[in-house]
Amino acid sequence: MTDASWTRSGQTASFTDQYLLSAFGAVLVVLLFFAPELVNPGLLFIIGMTLIQSVFALSWNLLFGYTGLASFGHAGFYAIGAYFTGASLRYGFPLPFVVTLLVAGILGALVAYGIGIVALKRLTGIFLAVLTVALTEALGKIIGFTPALGEQDGLGNIPRPIINLGVTCLDLTHSNAYYRFLLIACLLIIGGLWWVIHSRLGRTFRAIREDADRARFIGIDVARYRVISFMISGGTAALAGALSAPWTRIVTLDQVNWLASTQPMLNSLLGGFTSFWGPVVGSVVFTSINYWTRNYPGLSEMLVGGVLVVIILVAPTGVLGILGKLRARLLKGGRA
Amino acid sequence: MKRRTLLKGLAASASLSLGMRSTYLRAQSGPLRIGVSYALSGVGAPVGTQFMKGTEIAAMQVNRDGGLLGRQIELVVRDDKYNSAESVAVARELAGAGINLLIGGSQTVTALGLAPLAPELNAVVIIAGAAGMPVTHELFNRNIFRTVANNYTQYSSFGRSLIETHPQVKTWISIAPDGDFGRDSALFFGNAVKKYAPGKDATVLDTIFTQGTATDFRTQINALMSSRAEGLYIGVAGAAQISFFQQARGVGLYDKFRVIGEVGNGEVTGKAMGRNTYPNLWSISYWNNDLEPFKSNPLSQQLYKDYVESTGNKFPPALVMAGQRSAMALFEGVRKAKSSQTDAVIAAMEELTFDTPGGPCSFRKEDHQMIATSYYSQMGPSDTDPFYKILQMAQIDTSQMIEPATPGVKFDIKDLPQ
Numbered sequence: 001m002t003d004a005s006w007t008r009s010g011q012t013a014s015f016t017d018q019y020l021l022s023a024f025g026a027v028l029v030v031l032l033f034f035a036p037e038l039v040n041p042g043l044l045f046i047i048g049m050t051l052i053q054s055v056f057a058l059s060w061n062l063l064f065g066y067t068g069l070a071s072f073g074h075a076g077f078y079a080i081g082a083y084f085t086g087a088s089l090r091y092g093f094p095l096p097f098v099v100t101l102l103v104a105g106i107l108g109a110l111v112a113y114g115i116g117i118v119a120l121k122r123l124t125g126i127f128l129a130v131l132t133v134a135l136t137e138a139l140g141k142i143i144g145f146t147p148a149l150g151e152q153d154g155l156g157n158i159p160r161p162i163i164n165l166g167v168t169c170l171d172l173t174h175s176n177a178y179y180r181f182l183l184i185a186c187l188l189i190i191g192g193l194w195w196v197i198h199s200r201l202g203r204t205f206r207a208i209r210e211d212a213d214r215a216r217f218i219g220i221d222v223a224r225y226r227v228i229s230f231m232i233s234g235g236t237a238a239l240a241g242a243l244s245a246p247w248t249r250i251v252t253l254d255q256v257n258w259l260a261s262t263q264p265m266l267n268s269l270l271g272g273f274t275s276f277w278g279p280v281v282g283s284v285v286f287t288s289i290n291y292w293t294r295n296y297p298g299l300s301e302m303l304v305g306g307v308l309v310v311i312i313l314v315a316p317t318g319v320l321g322i323l324g325k326l327r328a329r330l331l332k333g334g335r336a
Numbered sequence: 337m338k339r340r341t342l343l344k345g346l347a348a349s350a351s352l353s354l355g356m357r358s359t360y361l362r363a364q365s366g367p368l369r370i371g372v373s374y375a376l377s378g379v380g381a382p383v384g385t386q387f388m389k390g391t392e393i394a395a396m397q398v399n400r401d402g403g404l405l406g407r408q409i410e411l412v413v414r415d416d417k418y419n420s421a422e423s424v425a426v427a428r429e430l431a432g433a434g435i436n437l438l439i440g441g442s443q444t445v446t447a448l449g450l451a452p453l454a455p456e457l458n459a460v461v462i463i464a465g466a467a468g469m470p471v472t473h474e475l476f477n478r479n480i481f482r483t484v485a486n487n488y489t490q491y492s493s494f495g496r497s498l499i500e501t502h503p504q505v506k507t508w509i510s511i512a513p514d515g516d517f518g519r520d521s522a523l524f525f526g527n528a529v530k531k532y533a534p535g536k537d538a539t540v541l542d543t544i545f546t547q548g549t550a551t552d553f554r555t556q557i558n559a560l561m562s563s564r565a566e567g568l569y570i571g572v573a574g575a576a577q578i579s580f581f582q583q584a585r586g587v588g589l590y591d592k593f594r595v596i597g598e599v600g601n602g603e604v605t606g607k608a609m610g611r612n613t614y615p616n617l618w619s620i621s622y623w624n625n626d627l628e629p630f631k632s633n634p635l636s637q638q639l640y641k642d643y644v645e646s647t648g649n650k651f652p653p654a655l656v657m658a659g660q661r662s663a664m665a666l667f668e669g670v671r672k673a674k675s676s677q678t679d680a681v682i683a684a685m686e687e688l689t690f691d692t693p694g695g696p697c698s699f700r701k702e703d704h705q706m707i708a709t710s711y712y713s714q715m716g717p718s719d720t721d722p723f724y725k726i727l728q729m730a731q732i733d734t735s736q737m738i739e740p741a742t743p744g745v746k747f748d749i750k751d752l753p754q
Contacts, residue, residue, distance in 0.1 A: 041457075042429020049421065144515055151516035153468050154420060156448040157475050175428075175456075248421045250449045294426075297376035297415040 032183055036176035043291075045247075048179050050287045051186040052244045053267060057279030058193050059236035060264035065273040066197055067229040068209030069120075073132030075260035076139045077108045077234040079251070081241030083143060086155045086251040091148075097161035097172075101185070101242045108238020109231040111135075116227035133258055140256040154252030158245050172246070182243055189239055190280070196232060197276055205229050237264075266304070270311065272318025281319050367410035368403070368676055370395070370666065371430035373423055373440035373450070374464070374659075380418030382604070383655060384442040387464055388413070390659020391439060393642045398667050405670065416440065420449030431457035436678050437670070439662055444468030444517075454479030460669070460681045464662035465655075468517075469747040472703040476743035479678070481669075481685055481704040483662040483697075488739050488747065490620060491521040493710045493732040494597055495528030498567065498618055501730060502595045503534045505567040509541040511556055511580075512571030513548035521599060523749065525569045528737075541565055546572060553580045557587060570598045577601050578608040590614055597712075602654055606715050606724035613717045613724040621713035623657035623693060627729045636693035651722065654713075661692045665699075665706070702741035710734050 031038070035047055056078055063069045081104040087093070088100045095103065119131050143149045150156065160178050163170040172178040196202050204225050207215045216222050245251050254260060264279065271282025286304060293300040315322040372391055375384030395409045403409060412435060416423035423446035430438060438454075439462040441447030447466030454461040455477050463471055463482040467490055471482055485493070499505070508529050512518035526540035541563055544556050550572070557580075560568065572580055577598060584590070598605065600620040606613055623630060623639075630636040639660055643652040665685070670676050673684035689698040697708040710732050718725040739752060 040429065040432025042425060042427075042432045044432075045425045045428045049425065147516075153444060153470060153516065154448055156420075156470065157452040244421075248424050248449065249452055250420045250424070252420045252445055252448070254419055254421075254445065294414060297381070301377065 029187065033180065036179055041175060044175065044179055046287060046291060048182050048247050049244070050283050051182060052240050052247065053263065053283040053287070054280040055186050055189050055243070056237055056240040057264040057267035057271075057283050058190060058276075059233045059240065061268045061273050061279045062193060062197070062205075062236070063229060063233045064265075064268065065275075065278070066202060066209060067205040067226060068212070069226060069230065070126075070129045071132040071230075071233070071261075072129040072258065072265075073134070073136035073261050074233075074237050074264055075256055075258070076132065076136035077112065077237035078241035078244075078260070079136070079139060079143070079256040080108050080111060081105065081238030081243075082245045082251045082255060083149055083155065083241075084238075085242040086158045086245040087149060089158050089161060089246060090155060097163050100161075101239060104242035105235040105239040108241075109235030112230045112234025113227060115234075116230040120223055120226045120230060133261070136256060136258065136261060140253055143256060144253060150252075152253060154250055154254075156250040158249045158251070160246045160249070178246060182247060185239075185243055189236060193232075193236065194276060201225075201228070266308070268318075269308065270304075270318055272320035274317050275320045278318050278320050285319055366407065368405065368407040368437075368670070369410045369412050369433075369435050370663075371427070371435040371438040371440070371459075372411050372413045373416045373426045373430070373438065373446070374413075374442040375418035375446060376413075376415035378418040380416075380443050380446070383465060384416075384418070386653045386655035387442045387659035387662070389643070389647070390639075390656040390661070391464075391663040393639060393646065393656070394660045394663035394667065396646070397638070397642060404667055405674065405676065409667070416442075416446045416450075418443060418446060420445055422446075423449040424453060427453050427457060427459070427461075431459055436460065437666060437676060437681065438462065439464055439666060441466045441471075444471070447471055448475065451475045451477065451480050458678050460666065460678055460685070462662050462666050465658060469520075472705045473742060473745055473747040476703055478682060478704070481665065481699055481706070483665050483706045484658060485708070485710050485734050486705065486739075487517065487520055488524050488749070489734050489737050490710060491524035492528040493734060493737045494618075494620060494712060495525040495569070496532040496737065497712045497730045497732050498569075498595060498597050499529045499533050499538060502567060505594050506533075506537060507539045507541065507563075507565045508567040508569065509560065509563050509565035510543040510569040510571060511546060511553075511560065512543055512569075514545035515548060518545070518548065518571045519543070520749075521571045522569060525571075525597070527749070529567075548572065548576060549574075550576055551579050553583050556580075557584050557589060560584075561587060561589060561592060566592075566594045568593045568596045570596060573599045573601055574604070577605055581605065581609055581612075581614065585612055585614075602713065602715070603651070603724075607722060609717075610723035611717045611719075613715060615716040617715045618730075619713050619715060621711045621726075621729065622654040623652075623711070624654065624713060624726050624729055625652070625693075627713075627726060629695065629731070630693060630729075633693055633695070635691060639693045657693050661694065661697065661708075664690060664692060665697065700738070700741055703743040705738065705741070707735045707738065710737075 035044055060074050063071055084104045084107055085100055119128055144151055160173045172181050204220055208222050208225055212222050267282035267286055268279040270285050272278030289303050290300045311318055374387050375381055395411050398404055399408050414426040416426050427450050436459045438459050441450050441463040442465040444466040447463045450461055451471055452475055461480045463480055465484050467484055467487045469486055510522035512522040522543040529538050529540055544559050546556050595616050596614050597618040602619040602621055625636055625640040643656055644650055668690040669681045669685035669688055672688055673680040685699055686701045689696055695709045697706055699706055712730045714727045715724055716727050
């Protein structure tokens with residue numbers, strides 16, 4: 001649901017919607033928490049991947065949907081997190097797992113800072129997009145020549161962690177345990193992004209997206225805030241990658257190329273990039289299409305492509321945009 | 337406890353156990369479900385679909401002969417999309433559906449995702465086409481069996497085969513993609529050429545590296561033409577190899593080299609080049625029904641017949657045999673174990689020897705690597721459709737060319753006796 005549709009629907013409808021959405025969200029979280037008892041391990045793995053893809057897509061949409069910057073090489077940040085965490089667990093770096101995740105996020109943010117400080121002072125639009133693609137391709141080449149990172153074969157057999165809590169240990173080696181850790185981590189990250197977007201910082205990002213010149217005129221340091229947005233986005237993408245490594249137990253160069261970078265874009269466009277929840281909905285839609293067409297090789301790509309064409313032609317604001325329009329039409333019909 | 341409550345409890349327990357028993361019986365008498373996970377879409381599909389066809393034929397052949405353990409085989413097929421994360425999802429889904437016998441890994445990238453999962457899923461996993469060294473080395477576990485020669489064996493055998501059939505060629509060179517597979521295959525090939533050359537007087541020049549997906553080879557072709565080599569190994573595969581041949585032909589590379597070995601494109605290059613196929617082109621191959629030793633092997637003849645009947649195509653790709661052999665390895669393991677339980681099948685397969693269209697195969701107990709004969713085909717142009725032909729097959733017994741088993745330990749060629 002877009003912010004605009006809240007106001008269009010009026011105060012009463014907005015309050016009811018908010019109540020219903022909160023209840024829906026709570027039920028969904030409970031269902032997700034008990035998913036290991038409700039679904040088979042294959043579907044559980046897919047749900048876990050959808051959570052990770054949701055965080056990844058949200059990180060991209062923070063840039064595109066809220067700051068007006070396009071990164072076409074976001075997979076590079078994801079890969080930084082995934083490879084760092086994979087290597088840390090595989091080679092037994094003396095770091096607690098939570099610290100490993102934090103370091104992965106910080107690494108992503110630092111690389112984003114490096115690019116941002118060079119590029120975002122002068123470059124936006126297609127130049128920034130090309131630079132981020134170049135970063136990802138360069139990273140892929142470096143990994144491809146690094147034996148410790150598995151070169152072309154990838155880094156496989158990544159063990160799942162055991163977190164030492166002092167008095168007890170949190171054993172995440174079993175899929176169900178790691179899934180619950182993953183769910184909580186993703187919810188915390190999504191909550192953090194929600195807070196950022198609805199804070200003063202998020203409003204500043206939106207002001208820059210709407211009109212950078214006007215934002216500069218009223219005293220906003222546009223370049224600085226763009227770098228901050230890029231750092232949060234890069235750090236979050238790296239966190240998504242970091243969480244994925246112990247889940248899939250393998251990290252490969254498939255995750256470090258321009259094609260992998262299109263995944264968060266696809267999810268955001270499918271769900272609706274004008275809404276906070278759009279990338280999450282897009283990830284769920286994309287995964288659902290893939291899952292229900294898994295017995296028909298090649299069909300999922302055709303369906304996703306077809307849905308994308310329809311969305312771009314009919315509703316550029318994605319699935320949530322279509323739902324918003326339908327709802328508005330229904331309400332209008334009800335009042336008439 | 338009241339008597340009525342006790343009786344109700346007993347009745348409920350009895351019906352529950354009867355229900356469970358009937359479910360168990362149904363599972364034992366229904367079809368034997370075997371999971372299959374190959375790359376059926378994406379860039380890996382040309383390989384994965386051929387493996388799939390071979391696996392389907394294997395299941396059809398066994399079902400036609402009465403099935404396994406008195407049950408028909410049902411293949412539960414999934415597409416791994418040439419993606420390691422997808423192969424993990426597929427394996428978990430199949431295991432979640434109660435399937436403990438899996439065939440997959442048509443390429444190394446998906447096998448590396450699949451292999452470490454096998455113990456957790458308590459499944460027997462056949463790695464059908466992945467030749468990457470980690471599968472039977474650092475990623476080894478007792479639940480996986482590889483039914484294809486690994487890179488070291490494959491390309492060392494290829495180098496040996498070419499130098500033994502062309503002892504007059506004294507200087508060799510390679511062009512390969514600048515990745516670990518390209519570097520390794522050129523290294524293994526070159527080392528074998530030096531080792532098995534009569535009088536050990538062959539020279540192997542420095543490898544020329546390129547991009548695996550390159551379309552312009554003018555610089556590399558120029559370097560090859562300037563070299564003094566007479567024998568060439570091409571580690572570039574797919575469409576890039578065809579581009580290489582098209583560009584090389586025009587500048588006289590066909591006249592310069594007396595023999596060329598290529599990484600395994602086989603018929604793909606033959607079909608694309610047709611009458612312009614290099615006349616002494618050697619490929620890694622698995623099967624050619626018209627040539628010995630396949631021509632006199634009844635299993636090969638049956639595979640050809642079944643392939644033609646099910647597809648209408650009289651020119652089966654060689655990889656079909658690899659897919660059929662992989663499935664047959666698992667089926668024969670189940671037959672020998674007289675059980676489909678994971679531990680029983682593993683124990684049976686460790687001692688298994690079975691016949692295939694390419695001759696007898698067995699597994700090395702220590703690292704579950706298949707030992708079989710490796711085949712290499714000589715291809716050249718033809719005046720009749722499809723305008724290329726396979727002229728002969730060479731073969732090497734891989735038991736002579738395999739590295740020592742070091743399960744759990746990373747393979748390093750420096751550790752081998754030179």
